[in-house]
Amino acid sequence: IDMFNTLVVSQKLPIFSISGEPYNQLLARIAMQAEADVIVLGGMGLKYDDFLYFKKTLEEGGALSKTVMFIHTAADPTVECIKIPDMSLAVAEQFALQNKDVLVLLTDMTSYADSMKEIAITQEQVPSNRGYPGDLYSQLAARYEKAVDFKGNGSITILAVTTMPGDDVTHPVPDNTGYITEGQYYLKGGRIEPFGSLSRLKQNVNGKTRKDHRALMDAMIRLYSSYKDTLEKKSMGFMMSKWDEKLLKYGELFEKEMMDLSVNISLENALDLGWKILAACFDKDETGIKSELISEYWPNK
Incomplete structure (x- = not known):
């Protein structure tokens, strides 16, 4: 889906x-x-x-x-x-x-x-x-x-x-x-x-798709949960840190590019897009994904 x-x-x-x-x-x-x-x-x-x-x-x-x-x-x-x-x-x-x-x-x-x-x-x-x-x-x-x-x-x-x-x-x-x-x-x-x-x-079945599927999925949902917490902090008037700013950028991209029902792309393309969104918002060591997967799939700028 x-x-x-x-x-x-x-x-x-x-x-x-x-x-x-x-x-x-x-x-x-x-x-x-x-x-x-x-x-x-x-x-x-x-x-x-x-x-x-x-x-x-x-x-x-x-x-x-x-x-x-x-x-x-x-x-x-x-x-x-x-x-x-x-x-x-x-x-x-x-x-x-x-x-x-x-x-x-x-x-x-x-x-x-x-x-x-x-x-x-x-x-x-x-x-x-x-x-x-x-x-x-x-x-x-x-x-x-x-x-x-x-x-x-x-x-x-x-x-x-x-x-x-x-x-x-x-x-x-x-x-x-x-x-x-x-x-x-x-x-x-x-x-x-x-x-x-x-x-x-x-x-x-997730392990039978592409080897980065499960790790990428878990990392993106975890970061999206952090984005939701940051949105709550922002609405209450808390000062936004650099990490909060990254999460806000990530959350907007995530909702627009991956969660919108009009998005109709193959699983392979969705996985590649997930890596691009992470690379656009975070450093490699901020994602919590295994280094072996990052070295293989992290997009070159």
Whole structure:
């Protein structure tokens, strides 16, 4: 997804977001750069503009020819919404059994849960927490657990948006989702939040990318954390030291060049860019990275 967030084959991950964040734009960007044979998009409660955006972006990016879409718009009947994940995953399973690596993108699972709630109320079922049906966890798990790596065949990887009403992570839908999936991404302020986001399987693959990946990633996040502390000091009127000035320069470059969702570059280029940003802001001995990696990858001025 970017240098700091890895989506592993056969993983299931949610994107926790609030309404208004560009989560559909993020899904479209991931669809364009994913190393997948087939992309299955399941849209639930989509605005028609969002559907047209997906179609246009995938077409311009050359990914539409390998994409299957199941779209339920906000104007469509509620009962049709609850069919979207099942149809998307059934098609994904067929392709995976034909030795294809399939990426399933679902947006938005809270709309799916709300549709289940509406139907359960109509059927006069006994409601559970906040009116949702008592089997909410089982219903979500039955879909997410379709993520699989078939031995000798293909795989299914699931990335699903879950909007949090009122930015409340204890809401039943994100709360139950967190027990099922292998981590989560938080989308805040138009970017993936680096501190709350977690992909529990990324350590399995980061060492198989480029040998500087893990060390560079850890160093950049650590320095970004220091930048956040410096911002707080600055807002409180503390005097800025030379180190603080370096951190402020680094933080601005880091957010603009690496965290903005419009940045769409390969992992190799992202790693090279990371080294350039560090070299533009710090001396070699200020990064905390092993000297052997610095001697190999530190850019020449």
